[in-house]
Amino acid sequence: MTKYRSGYIQTHCIDIFFDYHGTPMHILTNGNAIPDTLNNKELNRRIQSEVTIKTNWNDQSEYGVIVNESYVEYVKESIVEKDYTPSRNTILRLFVPMAKLGFYSYVCINTNEHISHYMLVARPSEQIVKPILRERLPIFDAISNIIMQDGIITEFQT
Amino acid sequence: MTRNRPYTKQQLDRIGLAYIGSLINNVRRCRIGQHGNAWDYPAVAVACSSNKTPFYMRKGHSCESLRNPHPTLFASYPSTKKGTTPKRYTREGHCAEPHAAHKLLNAMTKSNKTILVSDILFGKAFRVIDCSPVAYCSTCRKTFPQLK
Ligand SMILES: [Zn+2]
Numbered sequence: 001m002t003k004y005r006s007g008y009i010q011t012h013c014i015d016i017f018f019d020y021h022g023t024p025m026h027i028l029t030n031g032n033a034i035p036d037t038l039n040n041k042e043l044n045r046r047i048q049s050e051v052t053i054k055t056n057w058n059d060q061s062e063y064g065v066i067v068n069e070s071y072v073e074y075v076k077e078s079i080v081e082k083d084y085t086p087s088r089n090t091i092l093r094l095f096v097p098m099a100k101l102g103f104y105s106y107v108c109i110n111t112n113e114h115i116s117h118y119m120l121v122a123r124p125s126e127q128i129v130k131p132i133l134r135e136r137l138p139i140f141d142a143i144s145n146i147i148m149q150d151g152i153i154t155e156f157q158t
Numbered sequence: 159m160t161r162n163r164p165y166t167k168q169q170l171d172r173i174g175l176a177y178i179g180s181l182i183n184n185v186r187r188c189r190i191g192q193h194g195n196a197w198d199y200p201a202v203a204v205a206c207s208s209n210k211t212p213f214y215m216r217k218g219h220s221c222e223s224l225r226n227p228h229p230t231l232f233a234s235y236p237s238t239k240k241g242t243t244p245k246r247y248t249r250e251g252h253c254a255e256p257h258a259a260h261k262l263l264n265a266m267t268k269s270n271k272t273i274l275v276s277d278i279l280f281g282k283a284f285r286v287i288d289c290s291p292v293a294y295c296s297t298c299r300k301t302f303p304q305l306k
Contacts, residue, residue: 007222011252013199013287028287031201031220045189045197052189079290084171084282086289094199094287107287 003039015094017047017103019137024130026051026103027118028094032111038140046135054131055097060089065099066125067092071107074119095121102131165207165215170281173205177217178286202292204254204283206262210273214265218258219286223251228263231256234275236300248297254283255298255305276304 004014014029016038038044075091098105099122106118165173181203187193200219207215224231232238235250250256259278266273280302282291294305 005222007249007252008198010249011201011220011222013201015198030285030287048197049189049191052186057186075288075290081291084291091288091290 001043002041004034004041009034014044015048015051015098016044017051017137018140020140022130024101024103024137025106025140026095026098027106027108030108032108032116035116035140038138040138043135043138047133047137050133050135051098051101051131054101054133056100057097059097059100060093062092062096062122064125065096065122067096067122068120071119071121074109092122099123102129161213164209164213165279167279167281170205170207170215170279172281173215173217174203174281174284175289177205177219178203178284178289181219181286199286200254201286202254202283203286204258204280206255206258206278206280208262208266208271208273209277209279210271212266212269212271214262214269216258216261216265218254218256218261220252220254221257223249224256224260227251227256228260228267230263230273230275231260231301234301236297239300248295250297250301253295253298255280255294255302259302275302278302278304280305 009029010031012029013031014034016027016029016034018025018038072088072091076085079085095105095107102124104123105121107121109117109119111117181196181200184194184196185199188196200221203217203219205215205217207213227235237250258280259275262278263273280294283294284290285292294302299305
């Protein structure tokens with residue numbers, strides 16, 4: 001099994017896919033750590049390929065998706081020069097298509113010590129319909145690795 | 159194309175933002191087997207240009223360390239200047255700024271022009287996933303004193 005190197009992880013935003021108690025999950029690392037059990041480059045790249053092929057990147061609508069408005073506000077509030085505030089579509093463009101495929105889509109907002117903090121960005125609005133992939137999503141469901149608040153996973157131990 | 163005046167910061171910002179569009183397309187094309195080896199989005203992208211003729215412009219994104227940084231860039235790394243490796247900094251050569259500067263300095267060298275690190279004008283650094291501006295890190299501010 002080949003792992004992503006630490007220098008690569010620190011300088012890239014990597015889409016990671018896994019299954020949490022039956023819920024398909026997507027996280028965008030944003031230069032932060034990858035939970036060690038999910039650091040499987042070959043498997044993750046096979047899933048990335050399948051997901052990319054199945055995604056309609058031209059569809060910008062939020063139909064069938066619930067967006068976490070706190071995340072949109074979080075990005076906008078973090079910008080000092082307001083002239084440079086990205087549009088809502090730009091903020092959401094890598095997350096909404098994942099939610100349309102059936103993933104709960106998260107972004108990593110920081111890593112402290114061995115804990116990474118995540119924000120839910122978008123999720124499917126209907127009951128979860130698992131994305132149909134040839135590749136099985138890796139299971140990542142050790143309860144000690146995950147902290148939930150209000151039913152939403154907010155932290156993973158890495 | 160030869161320019162007769164330097165790029166402005168605003169022009170470099172627009173170039174940096176347009177560059178992000180091409181980086182995202184490259185990732186999609188790579189993942190469906192059409193092009194290259196860019197499997198993942200770089201964290202940050204930036205454009206920079208020379209304040210001296212020829213007014214070249216180059217773009218860069220965050221990536222693992224530069225193996226052979228241009229000598230002018232290397233001489234400006236905080237660890238080279240102080241003779242110590244910084245501890246709590248971003249690793250030298252990981253950020254988008256040194257990657258862009260390295261390409262620019264190489265292009266200038268090829269044209270037999272010598273510029274200083276302080277002759278490089280940078281646009282804003284932008285996060286690739288959502289195009290929001292990000293602050294230059296402390297390593298970059300030490301490497302390129304013109305960055306505030
Ligand atoms: Zn930097």
